[in-house]
């Protein structure tokens with residue numbers, strides 16, 4: 001069965017799109033229109049009740065959560081986008097967990113403050129804090145980059161980090177201030193699979 005990825009342009013689902021393309025997987029795309037709040041439609045909530053992307057529909061069932069999907073791709077597709085030592089895999093997961101639990105959540109405070117508060121003044125306060133919290137994330141990620149890729153060899157953590165680097169300028173954090181992250185973004189965008197995917201977002 002062909003895999004089906006539900007996604008929206010520029011979102012974290014782009015990491016899964018890039019990983020599928022890197023893996024040479026057979027997949028089809030179902031684009032959601034966030035401007036029309038399609039992620040909250042009954043049809044989509046029947047697929048993913050969380051109303052978020054990415055969602056990957058596989059022969060075994062439906063999978064959500066970027067880390068889980070990326071690791072599943074890394075384990076089931078060829079070439080395996082997973083480092084070959086336990087230490088490198090732990091480092092890969094260390095970064096992916098940070099991206100999901102901290103960097104992505106910091107970013108969400110810009111547009112999605114309604115998840116945490118109802119008061120418009122609180123939304124504005126959350127939005128104002130984003131350049132500071134995303135700069136802290138960029139600093140940790142910059143210091144964390146030891147080589148060309150997150151975990152030694154190219155892995156599914158790299159498309160994930162790539163999407164976050166694409167968000168930084170829009171979050172008020174100049175990517176150019178972080179030389180390793182800046183070079184990483186240029187390096188990953190030079191990969192043919194990543195370039196093919198980037199052109200669609």
Ligand SMILES: N[C@@H](CCC(=O)N[C@@H](CS)C(=O)NCC(=O)O)C(=O)O
Nearest residue numbers: 011012039051052053054065066100
């Ligand atoms: N924990 C989820 C978060 C997914 C998520 O929040 N995706 C955003 C796009 S970057 C989304 O679907 N937002 C839709 C909304 O908040 O309505 C993951 O890592 O996959």
